[in-house]
Structures are given as C-alpha cells and as structure tokens.
C-alpha cells in the first residue's frame with residue numbers, strides 16, 4: 001500500500017517529508033513481526049502509528065491491545081500484563097488473564113514504556129526472547145505469541161544511563177526505531193490539520209464552516225504546539241464551538257493559544273491580554289503555594305496526632321513546617337521558632353490564634369483547588385513545553401500521578 005493510500009485509510013493528515021518518511025518506515029516494518037519502538041512528543045500520533053503497523057501486519061485479524069504503562073499503579077501492573085492466580089495477593093478472589101494472554105496471536109501496544117518498573121521489564125524481556133511468562137502467583141510457564149510495539153515520549157536511553165531502564169530490553173524493543181516528528185518540525189502540516197479538524201467539528205456540531213484570515217494562519221503556524229496534533233485538534237474544536245465570527249482573525253486566534261514566553265508570534269499581543277496573563281500567572285503561583293501549605297499542614301496535623309496531641313513538642317521538633325507555613329508572615333518577637341497552637345475559642349483573640357485563624361482561612365479557600373487542579377496542570381505543562389517530568393516536579397507530584405491526572409481530567 002503506498003503512502004497516500006495509508007493516509008486515506010487511517011485518516012492521517014499531512015504532507016511533510018518527515019511524516020511521509022515515518023509512514024514509509026511503518027509500512028515497511030509492519031509485515032515483519034519485529035518489535036518497534038515509537039518515539040515522539042506527547043500527542044504527536046504514536047498510537048495512530050501503532051494501529052497502522054498492526055493493521056498492515058499478518059496479525060490484523062488478531063487482538064490489538066493498547067496498554068498505558070504510565071497509568072497503571074506499580075503494584076498491579078504485573079497482574080494486568082501477565083495475569084494472576086486466585087489468592088496470589090489480597091483481593092485476588094479469582095484467577096485473571098493478563099493482556100499478554102488475551103492478545104495471543106495479536107499485538108500489544110505498550111505506551112509510556114519507560115514507566116515500567118524494573119521487575120516488569122525483566123518479565124517483558126523474557127516474553128520478547130522466548131514468548132514465555134509466569135502469571136503472578138504461579139510457577140507454571142505460559143507461552144504467548146504477541147508482537148510488541150512500544151512507545152515513549154521520553155529519552156529511554158537516558159533512563160538506561162540512569163539505571164531506570166534495562167539496556168538489554170532497550171535494544172530488544174528498539175529493533176526498529178520509528179520517530180514521529182513533532183508539529184513544530186512539520187509546520188506545513190499545521191494549517192492542513194486545522195482545516196480538516198475544523199471541517200469535522202463543524203459537521204459534528206452542525207455549525208457554519210470557519211475561514212482563517214492570513215494573520216490567523218500565520219499565528220497557528222508559528223506556535224510551538226507542545227501538545228502536538230492532540231492540542232491542535234482541541235483548539236480547532238474550541239474555536240469551532242465558541243467563535244461567533246466564522247471569519248477568524250489573528251486576534252481571535254490568540255484567545256485560544258496559550259501565551260508563549262519569549263513568543264515568536266508575529267502579532268503584538270495587546271497590553272490588556274498581556275496584563276491578564278500576568279495576573280493569572282500570579283494567581284496560579286498563589287494557588288500552588290496554598291496547595292503546598294495544605295500538604296505541610298496535613299503533615300503537621302498527622303505528626304501532632306501521632307504525638308498524642310502534643311503540639312509544642314512537634315513544633316519544636318519540626319521547625320521546617322513553621323518555616324514553610326509562615327514563610328511570608330512576620331512572627332512576633334520571641335515566637336519565631338516555636339509556639340503552641342491553642343484550641344480556638346470564639347473570644348480568644350491572642351496573637352497565636354490570629355495566626356491559626358489566618359491559616360484556617362487559607363485552608364478554607366484552598367479547598368477549591370480541586371477545581372483548579374486541571375488549570376494548574378495545564379499551566380505546568382505549558383510552562384515546561386509539555387515535558388511531563390518537569391511539570392510533575394513543579395507540581396510536586398510524581399510523573400505517574402501526573403500522567404493519570406492528565407487522562408482522568410481529559411487534558
């Protein structure tokens with residue numbers, strides 16, 4: 001099947017040489033049964049390519065199972081992939097088939113493969129080498145015939161160097177590397193993709209078609225698209241649904257595209273929207289600090305409970321809580337290092353309780369952080385150009401948790 005036919009069949013939009021090259025490699029490797037490691041930024045189309053490979057292979061009538069390794073908790077991943085025997089761990093009331101058993105004769109797509117724990121990597125290597133595996137809680141060797149397509153948006157070799165990914169597994173998976181180019185390396189495809197998505201969404205929502213002014217096209221093309229095709233699709237949908245004027249100007253487009261620091265967008269962003277962004281930035285920072293305070297407060301309360309309610313001892317032993325919680329507050333002389341929090345009573349207005357009350361207010365406000373969570377995550381991802389590792393660090397959560405939240409919140 002030639003490149004154009006593949007594009008038509010799988011709904012792939014784009015004409016850039018880099019994209020065409022990736023399609024060529026996928027179609028050449030598809031019938032060989034070799035393992036493929038697909039690399040590419042978030043949202044660039046790795047899963048789409050895994051489907052192409054499966055569908056153009058002799059296994060096309062077999063199962064195709066996509067597993068998001070980053071979203072499955074470490075404690076259950078072996079059982080999900082390889083199955084388990086009844087009673088092999090608390091809660092294993094029944095024996096369960098794993099994906100490798102279910103996909104026998106087909107293909108497994110292991111997305112975010114770099115997130116696999118080392119123990120699971122050893123099991124995976126065994127399957128790749130001999131097709132053999134053990135169910136969790138069993139010593140009976142099982143056999144399966146599954147093709148593995150793995151994908152990652154991080155540099156797996158870097159993980160190898162840091163001892164987080166097995167080198168032998170890396171080479172075994174990477175028999176054929178397939179790189180999906182990010183949108184900023186195929187700018188000529190951006191407008192094409194936008195037009196296709198906008199037309200599809202106009203159909204779906206029965207809204208009139210969109211026309212882009214030249215400056216709007218230029219802005220779309222110059223934007224860096226850290227979330228790649230997925231982000232472009234989301235923005236096309238938003239514009240399609242929200243934009244009243246179907247003749248979309250550059251200024252209108254700017255309302256949908258995140259502001260880029262050191263932006264190379266061709267239009268000057270007017271001063272009001274710039275100010276808005278700055279205010280929003282400050283708000284995010286405040287919310288983020290409040291979330292950190294919440295965590296510190298929770299730790300502090302837990303410590304106090306563990307110490308039978310002896311607040312003074314806990315505070316004296318843990319000055320870091322006070323430093324963190326009261327970093328922006330000038331404490332009264334003599335109380336910088338330790339003070340007791342008394343039970344607040346309606347008439348008790350002493351200075352210690354003022355602090356307590358002050359914090360209680362903040363805690364109350366910070367409850368709304370649940371609603372702000374998705375905004376914060378988006379903001380962190382934008383700030384770190386879609387790099388989940390750094391966004392997770394900034395948010396103070398693990399990369400795995402961030403990954404789960406992105407899926408949960410449908411970001």
Ligand SMILES: Nc1ncnc2c1ncn2[C@@H]1O[C@H](COP(=O)(O)OP(=O)(O)OP(=O)(O)O)[C@@H](O)[C@H]1O
Pocket residue numbers: 011012013014040041042043044045046047048049111153229230233
């Ligand atoms: N060239 C393309 N033409 C049309 N649609 C595309 C193209 N590439 C990707 N898409 C669409 O973009 C979205 C994201 O693609 P996909 O899920 O394959 O990305 P991914 O790289 O696997 O993402 P992640 O890193 O989050 O796992 C999907 O809706 C997919 O259909």
